[in-house]
Amino acid sequence: MRVDLGGQVALVTGSAHRVGKAIALELARRGVNILVHYGSSAAAATETVREIKSLGVDAYSAQADISTEDGVETMFTALREHFGRLHILVNSASNFQKRHLLEVSLKDWQATINTNLTGPFLCTQAAAALMRQNDPPGGVIINILDKGALSPWPEYPHHSVSKAGLWMLTQVSAVSLAPDIRVNAVIPGPVLKPAGTNMSDEDWAKVGQKTPLQRTGSAEDVARAVAYLASEDFITGTAIHVNGGEHLW
Numbered sequence: 491m492r493v494d495l496g497g498q499v500a501l502v503t504g505s506a507h508r509v510g511k512a513i514a515l516e517l518a519r520r521g522v523n524i525l526v527h528y529g530s531s532a533a534a535a536t537e538t539v540r541e542i543k544s545l546g547v548d549a550y551s552a553q554a555d556i557s558t559e560d561g562v563e564t565m566f567t568a569l570r571e572h573f574g575r576l577h578i579l580v581n582s583a584s585n586f587q588k589r590h591l592l593e594v595s596l597k598d599w600q601a602t603i604n605t606n607l608t609g610p611f612l613c614t615q616a617a618a619a620l621m622r623q624n625d626p627p628g629g630v631i632i633n634i635l636d637k638g639a640l641s642p643w644p645e646y647p648h649h650s651v652s653k654a655g656l657w658m659l660t661q662v663s664a665v666s667l668a669p670d671i672r673v674n675a676v677i678p679g680p681v682l683k684p685a686g687t688n689m690s691d692e693d694w695a696k697v698g699q700k701t702p703l704q705r706t707g708s709a710e711d712v713a714r715a716v717a718y719l720a721s722e723d724f725i726t727g728t729a730i731h732v733n734g735g736e737h738l739w
Contacts, residue, residue, distance in 0.1 A: 491723050491724070492721050492722060492723075493720070493721045493722070493723050494521075494721075495517065495520045495521055495522050495577075495578075495717070495720060495721055496520065496521030496522075497521060497522075497523070498521070498522045498523070498577035498578060499522065499523045499524075499525070499569075499573045499575050499576050499577055499578070500514070500517050500522045500523070500524050500525070500576075500577065500578035500579070500580065500720075501524075501525045501527065501565070501569055501576060501578070501579050501580070501613075501617070502514045502517070502524060502525070502526065502527065502580040502582055503527045503556055503565075503580065503581055503582050503583035503609070503610075503613065504527060504528070504529070504582045504583030504584065505524070505526045505527055505528070505535075505538060505580075505582060506526060506527075506528035506531040506532075506534040506535035506538050506551075507531055507534045507538070508682055508685065508709060509582060509634065509678065509681065509682065509709045509712050509713075510580075510582035510583065510634075511534075511538050511709075512708075512709035512710050512712065512713040513580055513582060513634075513709075513712065513713045513716050514526060514538060514542060514549075515538075515541060515542065515545070515713065516710065516713035516714060516716065516717050517578065517580075517713075517716070517717060517720070518542040518545045518547050518549070519545055520717055520721075521546075521547060522547060522577075522578065523547045523548040523549065523573060524542050524547065524548075524549045524550075525549075525550055525551075525552060525565075525568065525569050525572070525573065526538050526539050526542070526549060526550070526551040526552070527551070527552055527553075527554060527556070527565055527583065528551060528552075528553055529553070529554070529555065529556075529583065530553075532551075532553065535551040535553075536551065538551070539551050548573075550568065550572045550573070552564070552565050552568035552569070554568075556583055556605065556609035556612070556613065557585075557601065557604035557605040557608060557609050558604070559612060561609075562609065562612040562613055562616060563616070565613075566613075566616045566617075566620070569620075570620070575620065575623070575624060576617055576620040576621055576624075576629060577621065577624065577628075577629045577630070578629060578630055578631075578632070578720050579613060579614070579617040579621075579629070579630075579631045579632070580631075580632045580633075580634065580716060581609070581610035581613055581614075581631070581632070581633045581634060581656070582634045583605065583609065584605065584606055584634070584649075585601060585602045585605035585606055585649070585652075586646070586649055586685070587601075587602055587646070587648070587649060588645055588646055589645075589646070589647065589648065590644075590645075590647075591644070591647040594647060594648050598648060599648045602648040602649055602652050603648065603651070603652050603655075605652075606649065606652035606653060606655075606656060607652045607655045607656050607659065610633055610656055610659060611659060614631055614659070614663055614667075614673075617629065617631060618631075618667055618671055621670070621671055622670065622671070626670075627670045628670035628671055629670075629671050629672075630671065630672045630673070630674070630719065630720050631663065631667075631671065631672070631673045631674075632673075632674050632675065632676060632716050632719050632720065633656050633657075633659070633660045633673070633674075633675045633676075634675070634676055634678065634712070634716075635653050635656055635657055635660075635675050635676065635677045635678075635729065636653055636677060636678060636679075637677065637679065637733070637736065637737065638650030638653045638654065639653035639654050639656065639657040639675075639677060639729075640654070640657065640677070640737065656675075657675060657729065660673050660674065660675045660727070660729070661673075661727050664726045664727030665727065668726060672719075672723070672725065672726035673726060673727065674719045674725060674726060674727065674728050674729065674730070675728070675729040675730070676712055676715045676716055676719065676729065676730050676732055677729050677730065677731045677732065677733065677737070678707075678711075678712045678732050678733060679701065679707065679731070679732065679733020679734055679736040679737075680694075680697045680698055680701065680706045680707065680733065680734070680736065681706065681707040681708055681709050681711055681712055681732065681733075682708075682709055694706060698734065700736070700739070701733065701734035701735050701736045701739070702734060702735030702736075702738060702739065703734035703735055704734075705734060706734070707732060707733070707734060711732050712732050715730045715732045718730075
């Protein structure tokens with residue numbers, strides 16, 4: 491059965507910009523009120539809140555370090571005080587650090603694991619408790635993965651391990667939180683140029699040529715997949731690839 495998302499509340503971590511912002515805006519277009527979480531991008535978060543409100547729903551921003559227990563509690567305190575309820579959690583915030591395995595320091599390892607896996611774990615626990623206060627009880631959690639979750643990514647070893655863990659957390663949570671809370675994942679492929687790079691349009695197009703569809707996608711493709719998983723109530727414990735078939739090669 492398709493769920494009407496109108497009037498629901500979503501928390502999208504890392505939603506000040508890039509894929510997280512696209513997800514927040516897509517949910518807002520479907521009538522969802524949004525808590526915009528950000529780590530350090532205060533100006534971008536303010537702009538995202540403005541854009542969401544222009545769509546006719548409510549939005550509020552909260553700064554928090556989700557790699558810590560205190561940070562997650564701060565974020566959920568803001569959520570409870572402003573909205574008082576939660577129906578959708580999207581764990582989108584991510585640490586993406588390039589290193590060779592032998593160059594990964596313990597500090598690098600812990601920072602990546604804490605942001606990409608521990609943070610979503612803590613958010614899952616807090617969200618489940620709040621979702622079960624709904625009438626009727628329930629909600630949906632959607633985790634944003636990447637290709638490192640399912641196959642080794644040697645340029646990003648600690649990132650790959652963290653996302654593989656997040657995929658297992660998705661599956662464990664789907665079983666543990668059923669039947670009232672569904673948990674799924676989305677695995678984006680080449681939808682945005684890597685952050686912090688000056689990749690040319692020509693080089694970006696070449697990335698797309700390596701997929702069966704021979705083109706790149708967009709953050710909005712990912713956002714629509716998230717909205718689909720939020721609104722379809724017989725899907726749990728699964729992952730949708732949004733990558734032009736990249737995983738087949």
